[in-house]
Amino acid sequence: xxxxxxxxxxxxxxxxxxxxxxxxxxxxxxxxxxxxxxxxxxxxxxxxxxxxxxxxxxxxxxxxxxxxxxxxxxxxxxxxxxxxxxxxxxxxxxxxxxxxxxxxxxxxxxxxxxxxxxxxxxxxxxxxxxxxxxxxxxxxxxxxxxxxxxxxxxxxxxxxxxxxxxxxxxxxxxxxxxxxxxxxxxxxxxxxxxxxxxxxxxxxxxxxxxxxxxxxxxxxxxxxxxxxxxxxxxxxxxxxxxxxxxxxxxxxxxxxxxx
Amino acid sequence: xxxxxxxxxxxxxxxxxxxxxxxxxxxxxxxxxxxxxxxxxxxxxxxxxxxxxxxxxxxxxxxxxxxxxxxxxxxxxxxxxxxxxxxxxxxxxxxxxxxxxxxxxxxxxxxxxxxxxxxxxxxxxxxxxxxxxxxxxxxxxxxxxxxxxxxxxxxxxxxxxxxxxxxxxxxxxxxxxxxxxxxxxxxxxxxxxxxxxxxxxxxxxxxxxxxxxxxxxxxxxxxxxxxxxxxxxxxxxxxxxxxxxxxxxxxxxxxxxxxxxxxxxxxxxxxxxxxxxxxxxxxxxxxxxxxxxxxxxxxxxxxxxxxxxxxxxxxxxxxxxxxxxxxxxxxxxxxxxxxxxxxxxxxxxxxxxxxxxxxxxxxxxxxxxxxxxxxxxxxxxxxxxxxxxxxxxxxxxxxxxxxxxxxxxxxxxxxxxxxxxxxxxxxxxxxxxxxxxxxxxxxxxxxxxxxxxxxxxxxxxxxxxxxxxxxxxxxxxxxxxxxxxxxxxxxxxxxxxxxxxxxxxxxxxxxxxxxxxxxxxxxxxxxxxxxxxxxxxxxxxxxxxxxxxxxxxxxxxxxxxxxxxxxxxxxxxxxxxxxxxxxxxxxxxxxxxxxxxxxxxxxxxxxxxxxxxxxxx
Numbered sequence: 024x025x026x027x028x029x030x031x032x033x034x035x036x037x038x039x040x041x042x043x044x045x046x047x048x049x050x051x052x053x054x055x056x057x058x059x060x061x062x063x064x065x066x067x068x069x070x071x072x073x074x075x076x077x078x079x080x081x082x083x084x085x086x087x088x089x090x091x092x093x094x095x096x097x098x099x100x101x102x103x104x105x106x107x108x109x110x111x112x113x114x115x116x117x118x119x120x121x122x123x124x125x126x127x128x129x130x131x132x133x134x135x136x137x138x139x140x141x142x143x144x145x146x147x148x149x150x151x152x153x154x155x156x157x158x159x160x161x162x163x164x165x166x167x168x169x170x171x172x173x174x175x176x177x178x179x180x181x182x183x184x185x186x187x188x189x190x191x192x193x194x195x196x197x198x199x200x201x202x203x204x205x206x207x208x209x210x211x212x213x214x215x216x217x218x219x220x221x222x223x224x225x226x227x228x229x230x231x232x233x234x235x236x237x238x239x240x241x242x243x244x245x246x247x248x249x250x251x252x253x254x255x256x257x258x259x260x261x262x263x264x265x266x267x268x269x270x271x272x273x274x275x276x277x278x279x280x281x282x
Numbered sequence: 283x284x285x286x287x288x289x290x291x292x293x294x295x296x297x298x299x300x301x302x303x304x305x306x307x308x309x310x311x312x313x314x315x316x317x318x319x320x321x322x323x324x325x326x327x328x329x330x331x332x333x334x335x336x337x338x339x340x341x342x343x344x345x346x347x348x349x350x351x352x353x354x355x356x357x358x359x360x361x362x363x364x365x366x367x368x369x370x371x372x373x374x375x376x377x378x379x380x381x382x383x384x385x386x387x388x389x390x391x392x393x394x395x396x397x398x399x400x401x402x403x404x405x406x407x408x409x410x411x412x413x414x415x416x417x418x419x420x421x422x423x424x425x426x427x428x429x430x431x432x433x434x435x436x437x438x439x440x441x442x443x444x445x446x447x448x449x450x451x452x453x454x455x456x457x458x459x460x461x462x463x464x465x466x467x468x469x470x471x472x473x474x475x476x477x478x479x480x481x482x483x484x485x486x487x488x489x490x491x492x493x494x495x496x497x498x499x500x501x502x503x504x505x506x507x508x509x510x511x512x513x514x515x516x517x518x519x520x521x522x523x524x525x526x527x528x529x530x531x532x533x534x535x536x537x538x539x540x541x542x543x544x545x546x547x548x549x550x551x552x553x554x555x556x557x558x559x560x561x562x563x564x565x566x567x568x569x570x571x572x573x574x575x576x577x578x579x580x581x582x583x584x585x586x587x588x589x590x591x592x593x594x595x596x597x598x599x600x601x602x603x604x605x606x607x608x609x610x611x612x613x614x615x616x617x618x619x620x621x622x623x624x625x626x627x628x629x630x631x632x633x634x635x636x637x638x639x640x641x642x643x644x645x646x647x648x649x650x651x652x653x654x655x656x657x658x659x660x661x662x663x664x665x666x667x668x669x670x671x672x673x674x675x676x677x678x679x680x681x682x683x684x685x686x687x688x689x690x691x692x693x694x695x696x697x698x699x700x701x702x703x704x705x706x707x708x709x710x711x712x713x714x715x716x717x718x719x720x721x722x723x724x725x726x727x728x729x730x731x732x733x734x735x736x737x738x739x740x741x742x743x744x745x746x747x748x749x750x751x752x753x754x755x756x757x758x759x760x761x762x763x764x765x766x767x768x769x770x771x772x773x774x775x776x777x778x779x780x781x782x783x784x785x786x787x788x789x790x791x792x793x794x795x796x797x798x799x800x801x802x803x804x805x806x807x808x809x810x811x812x813x814x815x816x817x818x819x820x821x822x823x824x825x826x827x828x829x830x831x832x833x834x835x836x837x838x839x840x841x842x843x844x845x846x847x848x849x850x851x852x853x854x855x856x857x858x859x860x861x862x863x864x865x866x867x868x869x870x871x872x873x874x875x876x877x878x879x880x881x882x883x884x885x886x887x888x889x890x891x892x893x894x895x896x897x898x899x
Contacts, residue, residue, distance in 0.1 A: 076459055081384055091583060100587045104642075108461030109583060118452040122474035131470065132460035182456070189460055 025052035025223045026092045026109070026192045028073060033087035034252075035068045035077060042068045044252040045087075048242060055215055055224045057234035057261065060244035061276070065253030066227045067115065069244070070195045073225070074110035075103040091193070108132075111191030115198045115227075117178035119170035119185075126166040128181055129153065132189035152184040155217070157210035176207045183211065187218070194218060196226040200233060212237050231277055235265055243273045312805035316719055319711020320728070323779055326708075327735050327772045330746030333753065360491035363430035367491075368484055370431070371438025373656030378439075379446035380468055381650045382657075390657070391443055392887065397664050398440035399829035399879045432663040434491045437830075439660050441483040445476040463646040486737045493739030588638050596634065600626040628655070671876055674869020681867040682874075690856040691874050697763055697852065698832065698878075701770035706824055708771075709778025710813075716779070717786040718808055729783065735776035740831075743772040766852065773831040781823025785816040825886030832879065853878075 028050040035043045043065035050056050058066040071077040072085050075096060088095045096106045119128050129149045133140065140148070149166065153159040158180045162173070170181060183199065196215070200208040215237050218224050228234050234241050242258040257264060257273045268274045378390035449472050457467040473480075604622040628651045636644035675682045716728040747769035789812050798807060813820070853875050860868040 074459065076455065079455060079458060094583050096583060099590070101583050102587050102639075102643075104461055104463050105583050107459055112459040114452065114456065114459075116452060118450075118456045120453060120456070120471060120474070122477075131457070132462075185460065 025221060027052050027090075028110075028193060028223060028225075029088075029090040030069075030073070031088040031090065033069070033072060033085065033089060035065065035072050036084045036086075037080070038082040041252040043072075043244075044254050046255045048255060048258050050223060050225060050240070052223050053219060053221065054240060055219050055226065055238040057238035057241045058225065058227045058244060059229070059231060059234050059241060059276075060253070060256075061246070062229075063253070064244040064246050066244050067197050068253075070112065070197055070225065070227060073193075073195060074112050075106050076112060078103070108189060109191060110193040110195065111186040111189055112195040113179075113183050113186045113197065113199060115201065117175060117182045119173070119178050119181055121169065121171045123170060124167045125162050125170045125173070125181065128170045129184050129188050131185055148188055152188045153181075155187060155214055156180040156184040157207070157214070158184060176203050179203065180207065180211070183214065191222070193223040193225070196224065198227055198229065201229065208233070231265070235261055241265070243268075243270075243276065245272055245276065308805040309803055312808060313719060316711050316715035319708045320715040320720075322708045323712035323775050324731060326768070326775060327738065327743065330743055330750060330769070330772050331738070333750045334742065334746040356492055356495045359427055359430055359495045360488060363427055363434055363491045363495075364484060364488050366427075367431045367435045367438055367487065370656045370659055371435045371487070372442050372480065373653040374435070374439040374660040375443035375446055376468065376472075377650070377653035377657040379443055380472060381464065381653050391447065392883070393661060394436070394439050394443045395826075395829070395886075396880065396883050397436035397660060399832060399883055400436065400664060400667070400876065430491055430494055433494045434487050435660050436664075437490050438483060438487045441486060442476065442480060445479040445483075446472060449475045463642055465646040465649040466642070468649070482733065482737075489737040489739045493741040496739070496741050588635060592634065593631070596630055597627055600630055624655075667872065668876065671869050671873040675873040678866060678870065682870040684867070684870075687856065687867060687870050687874060690853045690871065691878070693763060694853040694875075694878065697767050697770060698828070700767045701774060701831075702824075702828060704767075705771045705774040705778060705827075709775045709824075709827070710782055710820070712775070712779045713782035713786055714808060714813075716783050718804070718812070725783075728779065732776045732779040732783070735772075736780060740769075740773055744769040746772070763852065770831055774827045777827030777830055778824055781826060782816075782820055785819030785823055786812055788819065789815045821889050822886055825882060825889070829879065829882050829886065832882065 030046050030048050030050075033043070033046045034041060046069060058069065060066055068077065071080075071083075073089055073096075077083045077085055085097065088097060090096075091106070091109065094101065096110075120131060123131060126149050127134075129152050130140075130145060133145075133148060150159060153162065158177060161177060162181075165172075170178065173181060179199070183196070186194065199211050199215075203211070212233065215224055215226065226234075226237070238261050240258065241261040241264045243256045243264065244253050245256045246253050257268060257270050259269070264273065265277055268277065375394060378387060378394050382390050453471045453475070454467055457471045462470060601623050604619060604626050608619060608622070632644060632648050632651065635647045639647075681687060712728065716725045720728060744766070747765040750768070751765045793811055793815060794807055802810070853871055857868060857871045857875070860866075860871060
């Protein structure tokens with residue numbers, strides 16, 4: 024069920040500004056990969072490029088290829104809708120649909136696929152997904168209330184549950200734990216650990232300890248200065264990258280001398 | 283520790299506690315100005331309606347015989363036009379905001395706003411083109427309905443386009459990231475977000491339609507329950523006779539008053555109904571066909587898509603089929619062929635997409651095509667009008683720049699300018715009062731009143747102004763241009779209040795807090811922070827108000843075009859005059875009107891761009 028993701032000479036531009044230049048890497052299936060690096064070096068842009076969400080932004084352009092088990096997702100015959108269903112994504116800012124209840128938010132993606140789903144089955148999906156994000160106990164009594172009534176941390180977990188309910192084979196998480204308390208953070212890290220068993224997971228994080236805790240591989244992105252495009256500096260096993268970085272820039276960043 | 287090393291005692295700071303009367307002059311002036319503006323903003327429309335009410339109640343002749351039929355026809359025609367026009371307008375707006383290619387969206391949005399600014403009078407002329415060649419035996423009720431639709435669809439499209447453009451990007455992105463097609467995203471995010479505003483849009487469209495329906499009835503003479511008599515006595519005197527009968531207001535004015543009252547009531551009720559918080563409704567599970575297009579584990583990403591050259595094959599094929607069919611049936615005609623071709627292509631495309639890409643993709647394609655057709659239908663009247671105006675102006679360039687037309691242009695511009703000079707300060711002051719001084723409840727009251735006032739039929743404002751000046755100067759001496767100006771004010775002010783309040787609400791509260799923390803006085807915060815930050819939006823709100831008011835120019839037509847007093851010289855009046863008399867220069871007038879409208883619209887686009895900080899691009 025998990026897929027291998029390969030980036031081949033991937034560059035992303037916003038109008039005349041090149042955000043990321045020439046990134047090539049291979050992300051193995053059934054693993055967690057962490058993207059770290061200073062703000063503005065294109066980590067989130069890379070995530071968006073990996074499920075064709077970048078083209079939704081006006082002026083954004085992608086060059087290069089992203090191979091999903093060998094299929095280029097930017098190929099001419101590829102349906103972006105299918106790509107996005109296969110490669111799920113959770114955004115940095117929680118964005119539950121304000122017109123829907125908590126339950127409908129979890130089922131939002133499922134409803135789209137016209138799956139035959141009885142009431143009981145839908146209940147099961149909702150409960151499984153909410154339990155997986157440790158939200159079930161908190162919201163089980165008010166599933167039919169608007170999702171906007173939840174706290175920030177709860178909204179974020181709801182958005183993860185919503186993405187998981189579609190059963191994507193690759194899951195991209197953009198700073199899933201920023202501004203969360205340690206308990207919620209731990210819950211989400213456990214969830215990531217479970218997701219890894221049958222999925223490919225990529226997370227962007229500013230928390231290097233988190234990267235060390237949850238990921239097998241870590242990619243360090245950086246820029247050569249303000250206004251220059253971001254690039255992939257180093258990509259290695261997490262243990263190696265944190266204990267024995269090959270590049271000076273990486274070492275400066277992880278030891279706190281930079282950024 | 284000599285005295286010299288010690289700092290001198292600080293000068294006594296200004297007293298911290300100030301008696302209420304001793305506040306700074308600036309603050310008092312600001313508050314007084316805001317209050318005065320609010321008073322004027324409320325007073326002007328209310329006064330006009332009150333005068334009309336008094337006049338109607340005391341009309342010597344009592345309700346004329348035609349009142350009931352006039353009302354019934356007006357209500358039916360307007361409701362039918364809104365029911366038919368709503369899907370078209372919303373579809374056109376959806377196309378421009380969400381379905382069109384991303385590069386084209388901005389331009390299409392401008393076109394839609396432009397459409398709303400074209401005065402409905404211009405669309406009435408299209409009816410002439412439709413009637414004459416047909417020999418006069420078209421069903422006139424249907425025709426009047428079509429004209430009505432052409433006049434209100436742009437309003438609907440423009441208002442809904444404004445809402446669709448405001449849907450938060452993050453929500454749409456979230457929906458797409460879950461694997462939604464564009465149509466599913468629209469259904470899941472865009473429509474729920476806009477539902478409330480769309481309902482008030484429908485109310486607004488209804489009021490506009492009522493107003494235009496009354497104008498139509500006035501223009502084309504007697505009204506029978508089933509059909510309009512066409513083309514009746516459309517001269518100024520006929521119009522005037524309808525307005526005033528026996529020294530008082532005629533059935534026509536009474537009808538306008540009744541309609542205004544109904545619209546106000548409906549508007550306030552709708553507002554009360556829709557003010558509730560949006561709630562998540564428990565939704566019934568749908569048992570649809572399972573998605574055939576590869577869902578689940580290991581589904582292929584590619585394949586099952588129509589190749590890019592499919593359009594290039596389908597289009598000529600469809601043309602061939604249509605031409606063959608026409609040849610077989612023995613019918614021929616360019617329009618028929620084109621319409622048939624478009625229809626056949628859309629149908630064939632939909633079927634092919636369904637067969638190859640599955641039902642979800644077909645729904646997406648079908649909705650996009652429908653919206654595109656709606657857009658085309660919306661734009662069609664304007665395009666045909668433009669073509670005819672340009673042709674007309676080219677055919678008789680002398681008329682285009684002749685003295686009478688220029689007088690009419692000057693009169694129109696002067697009316698617009700005078701109304702702007704009065705209503706902009708009043709409207710802005712009211713908006714400032716509502717955001718700065720009124721408190722929560724006061725702000726709500728102002729918002730409700732503005733919303734209700736916006737949906738008052740423009741014609742009512744015009745008749746109110748007429749009645750007002752009729753009281754002052756006597757029915758025979760009404761200064762048409764002044765009355766038109768006052769009516770235009772009454773129309774513009776609610777729009778300005780609404781737009782400006784929204785823009786001021788958008789100013790981040792942190793900014794004013796910061797300014798107050800720096801010790802600025804209230805008036806200077808209002809002037810230098812609030813108004814300055816919102817300036818671009820405010821200019822846009824004013825121009826939008828202006829173009830909407832000018833677009834609803836049926837009142838100017840009735841007021842300045844029909845008053846027997848000493849003021850000719852308004853473009854709508856000129857147009858009606860030429861229309862009725864069949865004299866040369868009709869299209870020159872239309873061309874000038876369009877030029878003015880386009881100039882206003884462009885000003886609204888260009889000025890904010892070089893003014894203050896940008897709102898979101």
